[in-house]
Amino acid sequence: DDPENYAVAAVIRRYQNALMGDPVAWIEVLSETNLPKGSGFDQYTRKRNGALRSGIVMVEIDYLHECLPVSSRIAYYPDEGEYPYYALVTRPTPTWEAGKAYFYGFHVDEPIPPIRIPLLHNDYVDLNLGEVYNRTYTIFRHRVDYSKEPPRMDSYRADDQVRIRERMAAVIAAHEASR
Numbered sequence: 001d002d003p004e005n006y007a008v009a010a011v012i013r014r015y016q017n018a019l020m021g022d023p024v025a026w027i028e029v030l031s032e033t034n035l036p037k038g039s040g041f042d043q044y045t046r047k048r049n050g051a052l053r054s055g056i057v058m059v060e061i062d063y064l065h066e067c068l069p070v071s072s073r074i075a076y077y078p079d080e081g082e083y084p085y086y087a088l089v090t091r092p093t094p095t096w097e098a099g100k101a102y103f104y105g106f107h108v109d110e111p112i113p114p115i116r117i118p119l120l121h122n123d124y125v126d127l128n129l130g131e132v133y134n135r136t137y138t139i140f141r142h143r144v145d146y147s148k149e150p151p152r153m154d155s156y157r158a159d160d161q162v163r164i165r166e167r168m169a170a171v172i173a174a175h176e177a178s179r
Contacts, residue, residue, distance in 0.1 A: 025057040025117050027127070036068040052092040052099070057118055060088045061129065066155050074103065078157045084108060087129060091118045108160040109167050146171045 028034075034044035048070075052058055060070050065077050065084035077084040083105030092099035104113050112130040119125060137144075146168045153161055 023051075023054075023056050024119050025059060026051050027059040027117075028061065030060055030062045030064065030067075030070060032064060032067055035062070035064065035070055038067070052090060053096050055092055057092070058088075058090040059115065059117055059127070060090075062086050062088070066152065071101070073101075078155070078160075080157070084156070084160065085112075087115045089115060089117060093118075107163075108156065109163040146175075 032038050033040040035041060038044075048058060048060075062069065063085050068076060069086070069088075071088060074086065074088065075082045085106050087104040089102040089104070090099060091101070102116070104115055106112050112133055115127040115129050117125050117127055149168075150164065153164070156164065
């Protein structure tokens with residue numbers, strides 16, 4: 001497995017008399033570039049709005065606690081009680097204006113909740129984002145040094161900093177015990 005070849009976006013398609021099928025859902029892992037204040041935010045917003053206007057469900061996953069959220073309706077971490085990470089599922093049906101959005105927030109060192117992705121009609125698929133994250137971590141784990149704090153640790157709330165340090169110590173202890 002070459003970690004550099006993993007996609008940051010995926011499309012769920014309906015196959016029906018078409019070679020590629022019609023897009024039904026778009027899953028995007030957000031980057032600093034496509035979030036507010038990012039250099040590609042305007043372009044991303046146009047692409048996002050175009051997909052929503054055409055009836056495509058958008059699933060936007062944000063692991064970037066320091067950036068403004070993709071939607072102004074999402075509260076900004078590190079405000080007390082707000083989530084540093086989230087997935088936003090936007091279902092633009094029956095129309096873009098009458099559609100609904102579903103927010104799945106999660107905290108530091110907390111399991112990532114399963115994400116329900118609405119498809120056509122009343123169908124849906126549950127995305128186990130925790131499993132996706134764990135598999136990705138397995139691929140990249142050699143790049144993580146648990147003896148060093150993450151960059152900009154002070155950008156986390158104090159209670160999250162405690163959880164991060166506790167998790168780091170637990171990983172180091174487990175690694176030493178396995179030797």
